[in-house]
């Protein structure tokens with residue numbers, strides 16, 4: 001399992017930033033999605049051991065984050081959200097230093113520094129002092145330092161934040177390429193649905209420290225258009241019988257909704273015709289599952 005969380009709680013002071021998060025996700029590329037303040041960075045920090053866990057359990061790649069923190073960190077390459085570099089030295093020296101910090105021999109670290117800088121498209125500027133580089137280029141330096149030791153898991157915290165549209169697309173396509181062609185697994189956080197949709201296969205949607213949705217993105221993008229939930233005022237049995245005559249499968253849910261699986265060729269508009277004929281009023285009518293976009297829009301609506 002890439003990520004296995006059981007009732008995870010992390011607080012800053014008395015305020016929970018993660019408030020009982022439970023989820024199990026196996027994924028090559030997992031997106032952490034949620035508006036600012038949702039708890040994405042806190043979850044990443046908890047996985048890295050940078051903030052204490054106050055309750056519950058967290059496992060990453062089968063390792064217990066609390067008990068096996070060092071082994072967890074050895075497996076991770078981390079691209080932080082905010083600037084984190086040493087001024088006054090060129091990118092290649094910074095990368096070599098980071099490589100040595102990760103345990104590489106100096107010559108191997110230097111070789112690898114050149115390699116990753118070329119890989120992220122910074123070959124030409126690798127001898128320029130870091131503080132002279134644009135924000136977009138520094139973002140790539142951050143990505144390069146996460147890659148330096150060839151980690152098993154790459155955690156990228158808001159990798160497109162602050163980038164102009166062109167640089168953002170470039171960063172996203174670099175991430176997609178890495179996901180497709182490397183053996184590493186990825187956790188990518190963003191407050192933008194599109195970033196996650198276009199790069200990840202699974203998603204964990206957080207809001208105010210709680211799980212809103214989790215699972216495979218392709219499945220979540222498909223609304224289940226063959227199953228509908230209908231709530232009516234009137235004779236439920238007669239309405240269900242009339243639907244069954246048209247070949248639909250019906251069942252009454254615990255919440256008194258009628259779950260209708262449509263038969264081939266039966267459009268939802270038929271429910272209204274049947275209701276009219278049976279003198280029944282349809283009070284609620286909706287497709288059974290929300291798409292990822294619906295879920296995310298609801299998350300944002302409640303925030304404003």
Ligand code: ADP
Pocket residue numbers: 012016017034035036037038039040041042043
């Ligand atoms: P996200 O990464 O989704 O934007 P964060 O994990 O940064 O969310 O923040 C989750 C919540 O925790 C927010 O309410 C934020 O204000 C709070 N928070 C984050 N970092 C700190 C901190 N160092 N001290 C106090 N509160 C914090």
